[in-house]
Amino acid sequence: MTANFPATASFSGYNAPSRVEADIFDLVVEGELPAAIRGTWYRMTPDPQYPPMLGDDVYISGDGMISSFRFENGHVDYKSRYVRTERFLAERAARRGLFGAYRNPFTDDPAVAGVDRTVANTSPIFHAGRLFAIKEDGLPYEVHPETLETIGRCDWGGALRSQTVSAHCRVDPLTGELLLYGYEASGDGSRDMAYATVGADGVLRDEQWFEAPYAGMVHDFAITADYLVFPIFPTIVELDRLKAGGPHWMSDIAQDCWVGVVPRRGDVRDMRWFRRPGGQAFHVINAWNEGGKILLDLCVSETNSFPFIADVSGDPYDPRRAATIPSRWTIDLTRNGDGIEERVFGSLPGDVPRIDDRLIGRRYRQSWMGMVDPGRAFRPSGPVGAGFNMVGRLDADTGETDAWYGSDEESFQEPQFVPTGPGEGEGYVLSVIERHDVQLSDVGVFRAGAMAAGPIARIQLPLRLRGAVHGCWVAMG
Ligand SMILES: [Fe+2]
Numbered sequence: 001m002t003a004n005f006p007a008t009a010s011f012s013g014y015n016a017p018s019r020v021e022a023d024i025f026d027l028v029v030e031g032e033l034p035a036a037i038r039g040t041w042y043r044m045t046p047d048p049q050y051p052p053m054l055g056d057d058v059y060i061s062g063d064g065m066i067s068s069f070r071f072e073n074g075h076v077d078y079k080s081r082y083v084r085t086e087r088f089l090a091e092r093a094a095r096r097g098l099f100g101a102y103r104n105p106f107t108d109d110p111a112v113a114g115v116d117r118t119v120a121n122t123s124p125i126f127h128a129g130r131l132f133a134i135k136e137d138g139l140p141y142e143v144h145p146e147t148l149e150t151i152g153r154c155d156w157g158g159a160l161r162s163q164t165v166s167a168h169c170r171v172d173p174l175t176g177e178l179l180l181y182g183y184e185a186s187g188d189g190s191r192d193m194a195y196a197t198v199g200a201d202g203v204l205r206d207e208q209w210f211e212a213p214y215a216g217m218v219h220d221f222a223i224t225a226d227y228l229v230f231p232i233f234p235t236i237v238e239l240d241r242l243k244a245g246g247p248h249w250m251s252d253i254a255q256d257c258w259v260g261v262v263p264r265r266g267d268v269r270d271m272r273w274f275r276r277p278g279g280q281a282f283h284v285i286n287a288w289n290e291g292g293k294i295l296l297d298l299c300v301s302e303t304n305s306f307p308f309i310a311d312v313s314g315d316p317y318d319p320r321r322a323a324t325i326p327s328r329w330t331i332d333l334t335r336n337g338d339g340i341e342e343r344v345f346g347s348l349p350g351d352v353p354r355i356d357d358r359l360i361g362r363r364y365r366q367s368w369m370g371m372v373d374p375g376r377a378f379r380p381s382g383p384v385g386a387g388f389n390m391v392g393r394l395d396a397d398t399g400e401t402d403a404w405y406g407s408d409e410e411s412f413q414e415p416q417f418v419p420t421g422p423g424e425g426e427g428y429v430l431s432v433i434e435r436h437d438v439q440l441s442d443v444g445v446f447r448a449g450a451m452a453a454g455p456i457a458r459i460q461l462p463l464r465l466r467g468a469v470h471g472c473w474v475a476m477g
Contacts, residue, residue: 002147005051010059012061014381014411014434017048017062018466024078031446031457033074036156039088039395040145041069042124043131043413043471044167046383053097056277058308060469061086061102061385064121064133064141066148067468068432069443072476073196076443076459083133083141084150086116102308103137103237103248105188116153122167123470126150127178128202130154134167135158136183136219145474146207156204161192162194163187167470168220168284173358176200179228179264182315183218189239191215194226195262208268213258217249222287222296223361229287229331230260233280235304251304252312253278259340261294261331274331275341276445280304285326285353285396288363292334299324299351299369299402300324305384309333319386323349323372326394345399348372350392352414352470356424368415368448371401377408379436382467387411402451406444409437416471417448425449432457441465 005011046062067080082088090112091098100107105117118138125132125140132140132154140159164182171178174190181195191214196207212218212230215237222229234255237248255278262271282305285297303311303320326346353369370388381387391412392403406412413432420427429446433455441464444455 005048005140006056008056009380009385011048014379014387014436014439014464015059015338017468018065018464019047020077020080020463021082022080022463024462025301027076027078028460029076029457030460031445031455032455033071033076033459034420034428036443037418039071039418039473039475041071041416041418041430041471041473042126042131043067043468044120044121044124045466045468047404047466048083049082050091050095050097054107054243056101058102059467061119061305062121063119064135066133066143067465068148069138076298077103079148080150080460081143083143084121085120085141086153087112087119090115101245104245106243107245116475121469123473124170125167125171125178126472126474127171127198128200129190130202134165134169135384136166138164140165146416156198159207160196161207162196166221167344170221170360171357172223173360173413179223179226181218181221181230182213184215185209186238187238189215189243193218194231204350205429210260210268210271211336214255219282220298222284224289224294225361226264226289228262228264229294231242231281231284231296231298232258232260232280233265235309236278247308249308249309251309251343252314253280253281254313259296259329261333262325272333274338274340276329276342281324283324283351283353284365286355286360286364288361290363292332294331294333296329296331297367298327298329299452301325301354302325305351305383311371315358324351325349325398326353326367328396333459342443345395345396347399347401348390348403352388354415356416356419356427358419359424364424365397366448367396368392368417368429369394370412370414370450371403373405376405379409379411379413379434381434381436382413383469387434387467388413391415391429391451392448393448396448402449404446404451404454406433406454410435412444413465413468414470416473418473419475432468434465434467439464
């Protein structure tokens with residue numbers, strides 16, 4: 001390779017590209033790995049195959065690398081493979097980068113005009129026996145759940161009309177349905193959004209379309225037993241800016257956030273819109289409906305959390321205002337009006353929240369997430385440039401935090417709850433521990449109800465696991 005990766009935040013230190021496709025049988029475990037953990041943990045990581053064509057790029061533009069940790073009888077095996085997207089194959093054939101700026105096709109090498117740009121690098125979603133690698137700017141790529149070999153792009157047999165599917169689709173744990181949506185559904189800069197249901201039988205049904213108040217980022221959404229909930233934030237794309245070679249996103253917090261609510265088994269014409277003053281959230285913790293109200297928990301910041309997304313006001317990036325705080329938004333469907341009641345319940349900044357997935361869309365109490373102690377050391381890693389220096393549990397009823405700070409040389413990736421008992425939170429939590437002093441990684445295994453006690457086992461990797469975005473757990477049948 002003639003070009004080198006740049007010495008920039010997205011490509012150096014812990015964020016240096018790894019590009020390792022590996023099979024490691026029987027990882028070394030320090031401590032006692034509970035035999036009750038039986039199943040596979042999938043993770044998606046951006047990991048650029050080639051140096052960026054334009055000299056630098058954002059972290060989340062890296063090619064999708066899917067990895068699996070397979071747990072059985074107290075043993076764990078690791079596997080990682082690149083997702084063979086059209087984009088990956090085009091660059092591999094050319095042996096160099098061919099795609100330009102993040103989500104801006106007008107900056108690409110003309111040789112790849114019309115080639116699917118998605119890198120499928122954000123979330124693994126498992127549904128109806130199929131595993132998908134998804135990034136919100138394109139369609140999912142299906143990957144074999146055991147070999148991790150790429151099967152191909154998925155539009156559910158031609159049934160899906162949307163050009164995009166969010167990486168934050170949700171599987172309803174009670175019905176087995178996959179609820180999916182896409183934004184910029186008819187192309188870059190469009191206000192069109194689409195949603196659909198894939199039944200437990202794997203058949204896609206009921207695709208419906210609507211127009212968002214503006215072409216904003218809709219990174220995540222929520223389901224409840226009876227509703228779909230679309231929170232839309234004023235991080236906005238403009239087609240003319242793209243055509244001029246500018247960035248896909250700019251934040252404009254002078255505009256309101258909007259929340260669209262539509263009955264799950266109704267018609268899109270029944271959608272109602274609610275609003276609050278501007279701000280930003282990437283991730284929903286959970287939501288449910290009761291007594292004519294929707295309770296929506298999410299990690300909310302004053303400004304966009306990504307340093308690479310500039311504010312239209314020209315204000316410089318302020319980590320304090322970009323910090324995400326767990327908050328509850330209550331929407332009263334029995335009243336007229338479009339207001340949202342808001343209450344902060346987290347005491348520390350936190351993000352990449354996960355719950356006991358058996359309670360998705362239902363009343364819940366516990367979540368696990370990467371957390372930040374602002375008074376302690378940070379290590380550079382991941383898309384925001386500062387790794388989470390704690391991993392912990394938050395009790396939504398009491399606001400109590402149960403979190404672990406490892407050492408000044410460690411940071412943490414998105415936790416994964418693994419159920420091993422019937423009650424909420426009965427089980428373990430897995431989280432990659434980034435070891436900055438040796439540039440290697442462990443997987444910490446925590447008792448889900450005793451995070452502050454630290455890991456009861458560490459699964460040691462002989463390599464560095466670049467910061468993943470999201471993961472999912474598939475229990476062994
Ligand atoms: Fe996300």
